[in-house]
Amino acid sequence: MTTRIDYGAIINEIFEAVKNEENTGEVAQYIPELSGVDPEKFGVYLTTLYGKGFGTGDWETRFSIQSISKVLSLSLAYSILGDKIWERVGVEPSGTPFNSLIQLETDNGIPRNPLINGGALVICDMLISELKDAPIDFLAFVRKLSGNPDLEYSAGIARSEKSVGYRNIALCNFIKSYGNIRNEPDKVLDFYFNMCSLEMNCRELTQTFMYLVDTHHVTSNSATLLSMSQTKRLNALMQTCGFYDESGEFSFKVGLPGKSGVGGGIVAIHPENYCIAVWSPKLNLKGNSYRGMKFLELFTTRTELSIF
Numbered sequence: 001m002t003t004r005i006d007y008g009a010i011i012n013e014i015f016e017a018v019k020n021e022e023n024t025g026e027v028a029q030y031i032p033e034l035s036g037v038d039p040e041k042f043g044v045y046l047t048t049l050y051g052k053g054f055g056t057g058d059w060e061t062r063f064s065i066q067s068i069s070k071v072l073s074l075s076l077a078y079s080i081l082g083d084k085i086w087e088r089v090g091v092e093p094s095g096t097p098f099n100s101l102i103q104l105e106t107d108n109g110i111p112r113n114p115l116i117n118g119g120a121l122v123i124c125d126m127l128i129s130e131l132k133d134a135p136i137d138f139l140a141f142v143r144k145l146s147g148n149p150d151l152e153y154s155a156g157i158a159r160s161e162k163s164v165g166y167r168n169i170a171l172c173n174f175i176k177s178y179g180n181i182r183n184e185p186d187k188v189l190d191f192y193f194n195m196c197s198l199e200m201n202c203r204e205l206t207q208t209f210m211y212l213v214d215t216h217h218v219t220s221n222s223a224t225l226l227s228m229s230q231t232k233r234l235n236a237l238m239q240t241c242g243f244y245d246e247s248g249e250f251s252f253k254v255g256l257p258g259k260s261g262v263g264g265g266i267v268a269i270h271p272e273n274y275c276i277a278v279w280s281p282k283l284n285l286k287g288n289s290y291r292g293m294k295f296l297e298l299f300t301t302r303t304e305l306s307i308f
């Protein structure tokens with residue numbers, strides 16, 4: 001089915017159309033180091049299941065992947081601990097912003113899902129307990145997954161976020177008060193800020209996420225990471241929770257499992273078919289890339305390749 005689609009031509013055409021429209025929204029301001037990123041950056045890359053790649057615009061420029069990293073830490077924790085992780089974090093969409101504290105009190109410190117900040121902090125806590133040195137081991141894991149040994153955290157961005165990280169510090173301490181953070185909050189937060197500061201370009205993102213495209217384990221080394229059922233579950237979580245309180249909208253308009261980050265990146269998966277990454281730093285009011293959402297909506301409409 002997919003071989004007849006000229007991905008390269010379609011990507012270029014939609015890229016030009018979106019680029020010629022007004023670029024609305026704002027670059028994330030609350031992390032000082034991120035606020036200086038050029039708002040006009042715009043890149044796209046698609047990798048197919050069998051490794052063909054198509055890129056346009058600024059796809060070679062690395063950016064801060066921020067919350068997209070939450071899928072990677074979740075995958076690692078899931079591969080180590082299996083279904084035990086669901087005792088400490090839920091699988092329901094939160095319907096609230098990514099850094100919201102509001103449900104945690106009624107939910108006794110169990111975050112609604114692992115893709116909001118509270119849930120990701122609990123996953124970081126699990127990894128600290130399980131790994132010898134979580135920041136180092138996690139980076140090694142991502143490098144292996146991506147096949148790219150020179151991926152790095154951005155020390156500057158991690159430091160910058162930590163210096164104003166009041167919300168995440170509050171979240172981590174609040175969850176700790178319910179006993180759902182086992183390690184020292186400072187240690188958990190340091191790992192979390194490092195994890196979010198990981199930098200990749202659009203192509204590297206698609207290559208890293210191929211394990212979620214290859215749900216039947218036909219090409220990549222994904223079989224060594226997660227079972228087929230676990231892979232499907234991760235895609236289900238991205239479908240329902242990947243865009244915070246805009247997850248319904250993303251499903252409605254794009255129709256793919258995906259994950260966004262406040263650096264302006266979005267990665268989306270068409271299981272058994274392709275992975276696509278878009279980067280454009282201006283965010284809408286829900287914290288998702290304005291052009292990224294627009295591009296993907298047009299892309300799945302044009303190719304008729306959403307999962308629905």
Ligand SMILES: NC(=O)CC[C@H](N)C(=O)O
Pocket residue numbers: 065066067068098099117161168196260261262263287
């Ligand atoms: N949505 C995001 O990408 C948020 C990640 C960011 N590091 C934060 O914790 O606020």
